[in-house]
Amino acid sequence: MRRRLIGGALAGALMLAGCGTADDDSSSGSSSGGTTAVKLQLQWFVQAQFAGYIAAVDKGFYKEQGLDVQILEGGVDIVPQTVLAQGQADFAVSWVPKALASREQGAEITEIAQIFQRSGTYQVSFKDSNISSPAALKGKKVGNWGFGNEFELFAGMTKAGLDPGKDVTLVQQQFDMQALLRKDIDAAQAMSYNEYAQLLEAKNPATGQLYQPSDFTVLDWNTVGTAMLQDAIWANSSKLESDTAYQETAVKFLTGSLKGWAYCRDNAAECRDMVVKKGSKLGASHQLWQMNEVNKLVWPSPSGVGLLDEAAWKATVDLALTTKNQDGQTVITKQPAGTAYTNEYVQKAVDALKSSGTDVTGSSFKPETVTLKEGGA
Structure with missing residues (x-):
């Protein structure tokens, strides 16, 4: 399994080897120079699907929160919620039904923000x-x-x-x-x-x-009518319950992330450029299309960006309980146990951003018209 690490002062991409293990010497959650180191595991390769996090690094929104965030690139053989559950990342991006299946198998993870409000x-x-x-x-x-x-x-x-x-x-x-x-x-x-x-x-x-x-x-x-919740931010359940510093870091991380998503809503072309610069193999017109389409999944967020709608959660859980695959098996076999999600930390982040003047609902968002070129160039 291979991952790439981007973020902080890193220019370009550094290859990481090992099953969910970074080959740098920094430890998650450690403080250096007054900042807290944080690792975010993506669920796929670098692309505009994750532009909000990339923008939060590049524009200094995480740094404003006292965080030094490293973004771990995903891939076909990387299960982000497993990386998180194993302690190799502090937060992870994953689709809700996939994460629910992992929770039922023992992964101690909790959703703390629902970035995509719609399925793509x-x-x-x-x-x-x-x-x-x-x-x-x-x-x-x-x-x-x-x-x-x-x-x-x-x-x-x-x-x-x-x-x-x-x-x-x-x-x-x-x-x-x-x-x-x-x-x-x-x-x-x-x-x-x-x-x-x-x-x-x-x-x-x-x-x-x-x-x-x-x-x-x-x-x-x-x-x-069978859409299920997709890109959400997940955290370590045990740490959320007992680690005050981790709880505070979660709020700071969400504050920086959501500010990044708001920035990409209003600056799609610039965020596209950030993603391309980070080494995406997809072309410029393709990435602008992707940024525009991803914005449609995030915005508008009437209750506030990142807040989970309980009706959408219930619909996803119900589908996960009743949908059968080709072998007759369902995604999950019982209602999620324990604290599967919480809006506590993202609400604090939304409130902080709102008080500082950030538009957290995107009620006036209008998607762009993107012209694709052959091969996405």
């Missing part, structure tokens, strides 16, 4: 496949990434009365859209901010021009 997962097909509803997936070759990314897809099929193990042919999909473009599969999993853009950056051989949204049909789980 699509199931995309060519329009001529006539897959306009989950029910129309019956008998089709349906791509999905696995690794817990497929829960909303299975929930959509379950709601439509389909058995994922019998009524469709499930295909292990790579983390790109090539199988759909080759028409090896009928429907592909895509994030609104990433893989869907890859389709629109590809050239249509029939026209010689880039594909257009009108060439595809999108199943959006927010519309279908």
Whole structure:
């Protein structure tokens, strides 16, 4: 397993080796020069999905809180909530159903902020496949990434009365859209901010021009009614219960993070540039699309950015309890035990930002119109 570390005064990316273990000598939570060292584990590679945290480092928002934050890059073989539970990070970003499954298996973690208020997962097909509803997936070759990314897809099929193990042919999909473009599969999993853009950056051989949204049909789980909560910030449950210093650090970390997200809402192009500079392999137009689409998932946040809506939590838990995979297993088997989430710390962060003049709701947010270039250049 390999991770990359970015943040603080680091220019570029340093490779870290080991299963959830950084190869630097700093210890999480230690103080140096009046600052507290903090490690944040991402759930994927550096991209605009995590721009708020990158901006908080680059613009000094964490430093304002007395924190020296190092961002640990994720990857295919990294489970962020496990890294957190093992004590190799202080906080982690993870989708809620994945983290709930890990909690049921013994990971002592608690959600302390819900950054994405909406799901960004699509199931995309060519329009001529006539897959306009989950029910129309019956008998089709349906791509999905696995690794817990497929829960909303299975929930959509379950709601439509389909058995994922019998009524469709499930295909292990790579983390790109090539199988759909080759028409090896009928429907592909895509994030609104990433893989869907890859389709629109590809050239249509029939026209010689880039594909257009009108060439595809999108199943959006927010519309279908099987959306589950995605990017949330998780903390160590035991430390939240007993470590006053950790509790204070959590509030400071959230304050800096949320300020970063507010900054990226208002400065999308600049945040795109920060992400590209950090070494993302995705191009500039792709990253601006991603920044814009991610902002749509975060903003507006009527109650305050990062605050968890209890109805959305309940809906996610209910789906995790009832959605069956191809083997008939559910995401979790019982209601989450203990303190699975709390708004205590993020409310303090929101209050602090609001009192300092930061717009914490984004009620006037309007997304940009982004023009994609071939290959996302």
